[in-house]
Amino acid sequence: GAGVSQTPSNKVTEKGKYVELRCDPISGHTALYWYRQSLGQGPEFLIYFQGTGAADDSGLPNDRFFAVRPEGSVSTLKIQRTERGDSAVYLCASSLNGRSSYEQYFGPGTRLTVT
Amino acid sequence: QQQVKQSPQSLIVQKGGISIINCAYENTAFDYFPWYQQFPGKGPALLIAIRPDVSEKKEGRFTISFNKSAKQFSLHIMDSQPGDSATYFCAATVWGNTGKLIFGQGTTLQVKP
Numbered sequence: 001g002a003g004v005s006q007t008p009s010n011k012v013t014e015k016g017k018y019v020e021l022r023c024d025p026i027s028g029h030t031a032l033y034w035y036r037q038s039l040g041q042g043p044e045f046l047i048y049f050q051g052t053g054a055a056d057d058s059g060l061p062n063d064r065f066f067a068v069r070p071e072g073s074v075s076t077l078k079i080q081r082t083e084r085g086d087s088a089v090y091l092c093a094s095s096l097n098g099r100s101s102y103e104q105y106f107g108p109g110t111r112l113t114v115t
Numbered sequence: 116q117q118q119v120k121q122s123p124q125s126l127i128v129q130k131g132g133i134s135i136i137n138c139a140y141e142n143t144a145f146d147y148f149p150w151y152q153q154f155p156g157k158g159p160a161l162l163i164a165i166r167p168d169v170s171e172k173k174e175g176r177f178t179i180s181f182n183k184s185a186k187q188f189s190l191h192i193m194d195s196q197p198g199d200s201a202t203y204f205c206a207a208t209v210w211g212n213t214g215k216l217i218f219g220q221g222t223t224l225q226v227k228p
Contacts, residue, residue: 033216041221042121042220043218045215050213055213091158091159094214095214102147102210102214104162105161109158
C-alpha cells in the first residue's frame, strides 16, 4: 500500500517568505508527527496530531511555525517569515494510534532551503 | 534530561564483521527504545525496538542489548553487509504518552566489501 507522502520534495525560498509543506499519512493512521532534521543530526520533534487536534506542539521553535490537520488526514506545516536557520529536511510520520502503536512510518521529507 | 546520546558518530566495518552502536539516555521515564535506519534521500525506517522489561531482543542479524541500570542500549549488526551502509538513529519515548520520539545524533555506518 501507499506509504507516507510529502510534497514538495524540495522547496527553495527567499528569506522572509511564507511556505507550506504538505503531508499525506498512511490511510487510517490517526496519529501524525512532524519532525525537523538538520544536516548531520537526528530528527527533532515539532508537533503531534491525534486526529484533527494538535495534542502536543511543544517542539515548535517559535510562533512562525504552525501546523494544521483539519480533516484528520492530510496535514500542512506552515512557516511564516522564513529565516536561513529554518533550512532543514522536514519529515512527517504517521502511526496507527499514537498512544498504543509506536511504529512510526516516515515520509521521504521535504528539503527546505532558505536563501 | 530529554537527550539521547549516541556514539560513535561514524563507523567503518569490514563485510562480515560486527557493527556496534551505543546510546545513553537520562530520562528514566523513557520506556520504549527503537532503532531507525536511514538511507540518503529517504525517511528513517524502523529497524527494531525494545521495551525495558527485556535485556535483549534479536531480529535476524540485528540485536538490541538493553541495560536499564546504566540507562544504556546498543545495536549490534552481525555479519555486516555493504547493503547495511546507512545512518542509524537510536530513539526513545514514553509509552502511553504522545509517542513523540527523541532521537540520538546518528551514526553513519560504512561496510566495506
